[in-house]
Amino acid sequence: MPPQRNIIERHFSWVKALRRICTRFDKLASSFEAMRCIACNNRCLRANFSDKT
Secondary structure, three states, X not given: OOXXXXXXXXXXXXXXXXXXXXXXXXXXXXXXXXXXXXXXXXXHHHHHHOOOO
C-alpha cells in the first residue's frame, strides 16, 4: 500500500468522525462547504500549534 493512500484513508476516517459533516446537517451546499473548510482549518491549526513535540 503506498504511503499516500494511508494519509488519504486517515483523513476520510477523521472526516467521518465529525457528526455534523458525516450526517450533513447543513441544507445548502455553500454552508456545508464552509463547515468543511472550518473543520479542516481547525485540524491544521491543532496540528501546527499543539504542545506535543
